[in-house]
Amino acid sequence: MNIQEIIVVEGKDDTTAVQRAVGADTIETGGSAVGEDVLRRIELAQARRGVIVLTDPDSPGERIRKLVSERVPGCKHAFLTKDEARGRRGIGVEHATDEAIRRALERVRSPEEPSGGEPAAEEGLEWSDLLDAGLIVHASSASRRGRMGELLGIGYANGKQFYKRCRMFRITRTEFLAALEQVEREGR
Known part of the structure; x- marks a missing residue:
C-alpha cells in the first residue's frame, strides 16, 4: 500500500x-x-x-x-x-x-468531502443526537463515544470534540445511526 x-x-x-x-x-x-x-x-x-x-x-x-x-x-x-x-x-x-x-x-477522513459517498445535503447531526444516543451526560458516555469514534473512524474525543469531529468530517445521520446500532448490539 x-x-x-x-x-x-x-x-x-x-x-x-x-x-x-x-x-x-x-x-x-x-x-x-x-x-x-x-x-x-x-x-x-x-x-x-x-x-x-x-x-x-x-x-x-x-x-x-x-x-x-x-x-x-x-x-x-x-x-x-x-x-x-x-x-x-x-x-x-x-x-x-x-x-x-x-x-x-x-479509513482516513477528510473535512472537505462527505464520507461514505453520501450526498452532503443529508441532514447534519445536532448536539441533541449525542445526548439521545447516550454519548454525553450518561454513565457510560466515555466508553460509548470511544467505540463510536472507532466505528466512525474519527478517534476518541470528549463530548464537545466528538460533536465537532462529527460535524467537521460530515458524519452523516445514516453513518451515525449504523454505528450507534452496533454499539447497542454490543451492549455498551
Missing part, C-alpha cells in the same frame, strides 16, 4: 512504524511544540501532495492535530484507538501494528 499524501507524525519512531506498514513519506513534528518551520513544510506538503495527520491518541497528539488543522486547512485525518497504539512504554503510533496503521490509513 503506497500513500500519495505526506503523513504528519510526532517523531522518528512513528516514521519508522508508518514506513514499515506502508510506502509513505512523513513529516515529523518533533513533539507537541510544533515549530514554525515544521508548519511551513506541512503547508507546502498540503499544497503539493496533500497531508494526512496521524498522531498519538493522547492529549499531546490531539493538541498537534488541532494545531496543524487550524494552520493548514483541508488536512485529512487518520486515527488509531488507544488499544491499537498501546505498548509496554505508553501509547503511541510507534507501538501500533502494521495492520492497525494500514487500517487507520484506509
Whole structure:
C-alpha cells in the first residue's frame, strides 16, 4: 500500500512504524511544540501532495492535530484507538501494528468531502443526537463515544470534540445511526 499524501507524525519512531506498514513519506513534528518551520513544510506538503495527520491518541497528539488543522486547512485525518497504539512504554503510533496503521490509513477522513459517498445535503447531526444516543451526560458516555469514534473512524474525543469531529468530517445521520446500532448490539 503506497500513500500519495505526506503523513504528519510526532517523531522518528512513528516514521519508522508508518514506513514499515506502508510506502509513505512523513513529516515529523518533533513533539507537541510544533515549530514554525515544521508548519511551513506541512503547508507546502498540503499544497503539493496533500497531508494526512496521524498522531498519538493522547492529549499531546490531539493538541498537534488541532494545531496543524487550524494552520493548514483541508488536512485529512487518520486515527488509531488507544488499544491499537498501546505498548509496554505508553501509547503511541510507534507501538501500533502494521495492520492497525494500514487500517487507520484506509479509513482516513477528510473535512472537505462527505464520507461514505453520501450526498452532503443529508441532514447534519445536532448536539441533541449525542445526548439521545447516550454519548454525553450518561454513565457510560466515555466508553460509548470511544467505540463510536472507532466505528466512525474519527478517534476518541470528549463530548464537545466528538460533536465537532462529527460535524467537521460530515458524519452523516445514516453513518451515525449504523454505528450507534452496533454499539447497542454490543451492549455498551
